[in-house]
Amino acid sequence: MRAAIKLADEGMRSGRGGPFGCVIVRQGEVVARGNNRVTSTNDPTAHAEVTAIREACTALKRFHLDDCTLYTSCEPCPMCLSAIYWAHIPLVLYGNTRGDAAAIGFDDDFIYQQIPLAPDQRTIAMKPCLRDESLVSFKEWAAKADKVRY
Numbered sequence: 001m002r003a004a005i006k007l008a009d010e011g012m013r014s015g016r017g018g019p020f021g022c023v024i025v026r027q028g029e030v031v032a033r034g035n036n037r038v039t040s041t042n043d044p045t046a047h048a049e050v051t052a053i054r055e056a057c058t059a060l061k062r063f064h065l066d067d068c069t070l071y072t073s074c075e076p077c078p079m080c081l082s083a084i085y086w087a088h089i090p091l092v093l094y095g096n097t098r099g100d101a102a103a104i105g106f107d108d109d110f111i112y113q114q115i116p117l118a119p120d121q122r123t124i125a126m127k128p129c130l131r132d133e134s135l136v137s138f139k140e141w142a143a144k145a146d147k148v149r150y
Contacts, residue, residue, distance in 0.1 A: 017039050024055075024089075
């Protein structure tokens with residue numbers, strides 16, 4: 001956890017992004033590190049956890065991290081939490097809470113509040129479009145014998 005906190009401090013002080021850091025550990029060894037790089041890369045997905053997950057998957061040459069632990073300096077935002085679930089990481093340890101993040105101006109909690117709403121009730125307009133045409137790919141995927149499930 002101290003390594004994640006150190007990455008948060010370094011990233012923030014160097015101007016790379018917000019005060020967030022993350023490390024991923026496998027069998028007692030750090031396999032990946034990440035810090036927030038949103039403002040330095042102009043990439044809203046460049047959160048500490050996402051950058052660390054990408055690095056870990058590249059290093060381990062796989063997309064499931066089911067034998068890893070993720071340490072992050074703050075409770076993951078909804079995007080990062082989703083990435084953690086997609087990576088099948090079984091344990092997350094975090095420092096600051098989403099309430100702490102909201103207190104310094106980060107809107108993670110607002111996004112958490114939006115997720116359970118029906119699409120037509122969310123702040124961002126969401127409308128179905130060309131579903132029948134879109135379903136063609138899904139039907140082909142469902143029938144695909146050599147698909148790699150994730």
